[in-house]
Amino acid sequence: MLKPNMYYGNLKESYLFYHIAQKTKAYLQEHPDAHLYRMGIGDVSLPLCDAVVKALHEAVDDQADAARFHGYMPECGAPFLREAIAEYYGKHGVSVTADEVFVSSGASDELGDLLDLFDRGSDALVIEPAYPAYVDANVMAGRNIVHLASSKENGFLPLPDENTKADIIYLCSPNNPTGAVFSREQLAQWVRFANENGAVILFDAAYEAFIEDETLPHSIFEIEGAKTCAIEICSLSKTAGFTGTRLGYTVIPKTLCRNGMNLNEMWVRNRTTKTNGVSYIIQKGGAAVFTDEGQRQIHDNIQIYKNNARILMEALDSIGIWYCGGKNAPYIWMKCPDNMGSWEFFDWILNEIQVVGTPGEGFGACGEGYFRFSTFGSPEDTKEAARRLVALLSKEKPISE
Ligand SMILES: Cc1ncc(COP(=O)(O)O)c(C=O)c1O
Structure with a gap:
């Protein structure tokens, strides 16, 4: 009988994006009229130049x-x-x-x-x-x-x-x-x-x-x-x-x-x-x-994502949250406030302000307690997500960092 590649049995369940999709789906089933601010996915939103x-x-x-x-x-x-x-x-x-x-x-x-x-x-x-x-x-x-x-x-x-x-x-x-x-x-x-x-x-x-x-x-x-x-x-x-x-x-x-x-x-x-x-x-x-024209056009698009990053960074700066990234990369990696776990923070901001990000723990155990925001969303959603984050984090929870 054929023996398959048994090393596949050593793979851990790939649950990160699946879990995020399940949780957001469940939220939308309970709140069918809600608009979610999706700052989690690493896919782009702008078309080809x-x-x-x-x-x-x-x-x-x-x-x-x-x-x-x-x-x-x-x-x-x-x-x-x-x-x-x-x-x-x-x-x-x-x-x-x-x-x-x-x-x-x-x-x-x-x-x-x-x-x-x-x-x-x-x-x-x-x-x-x-x-x-x-x-x-x-x-x-x-x-x-x-x-x-x-x-x-x-x-x-x-x-x-x-x-x-x-x-x-x-x-x-x-x-x-x-x-x-x-x-x-x-x-x-x-x-x-x-x-x-x-x-x-x-x-x-x-x-x-x-x-x-x-x-x-x-x-x-x-x-x-x-x-x-x-x-x-x-x-x-x-x-x-x-x-x-x-x-x-x-x-x-x-x-x-x-x-x-x-x-x-x-x-x-x-x-x-x-x-x-x-x-x-x-x-x-x-x-x-x-080509020169292509380079100009793709950098115009990159600039739009960079503006999203700037909006999020300014928001986090204004409430004293530690983060890295954002300036030279399309991702912002923030420390969850008040020593919250990554998934705890995920659930909290989904339920309270309808913002979806990616729990850091999904990228390895040392990512626990951190959270990733992608800057590939629309400028409108990014602005509103940043506004909601500031309102929530400055009012509801003590900021430990
Ligand atoms: C670090 C890194 N490498 C590679 C890739 C995959 O890129 P591609 O779409 O070209 O397969 C990604 C996509 O998110 C990525 O984040």
Whole structure:
């Protein structure tokens, strides 16, 4: 009889967003006329920008014309898009060649698939609170996971020390869920650790476009030595509203080798075996993001989310609540008032002011007592949610922080 992958039995119940959906559904059943202020989901609310929509339409027309039609695309990505992405890195002062860029259908797909490059016996270090996919993809592969808890004391940005042990290291900066961003000096410590220990960093830069502080790195490849120890995973989901359109990219330097194997060459072999490339139409839409016009338009949209962040940050500042994130990331990670638990706070604000967020405990045990707000909602809802939060927190509960 076939034996399935028994490691799936080790997965914890994925209850976070399911539980949130159940609780909000129950609330709406009891209060059918209520309007909920949804500040929990990580999905975007603004549509694709005009430059992308135009490029998508043109690409559809290409597919309708025998002379311009495209069949299978190159597995690692269309040269026009790989070159556009390499040029984008160049504009940020990072030298990357087109054949170090791999086009993907999104960061989630890639974060799972990339694990094919590593031995199952290698240890994966995950900084918690964390994007849940890092843990689950490794549990499915039967890999040992080293959980590194972060805290308010280290600004949710822990660094390696003499006890750190890891082969694969997940770094997410700007971070989901905490919104914290590693500085150059901090990233340099991880890069040094990885090079000295033969580890590989999987650097999730899905939110790099939200960085506004010029001293902070957008890419791990801004750090000396990263090209011998890091892979960068990026996404157009939040940057350009591609959550439903699906496009991302991964950079694997040609100089990244372990145990005599070249990881860039391995990934070419993997992609040419396991995929037939991303659709021509979607890659054309993606290329428009990297034009001057596309960059202007996506940054106009990002600015709208940043204004939402500013409104929420001002609200929390006005009532003395501790938080991080928001300035260089689309998430705000706040300390629940009066030592409330994450789910207790969730229930309280849902019932009292109809605001929905994400309990920090769902991102790892050390997230207990914290709460995540996303800034991807509409400006109107964000303003009203912030107003309601201030009214509730300043009147009903003592503020402990
Ligand atoms: C940190 C992080 N990485 C990756 C992803 C997935 O991005 P994609 O939509 O490209 O799969 C997300 C989505 O929320 C994310 O927060």
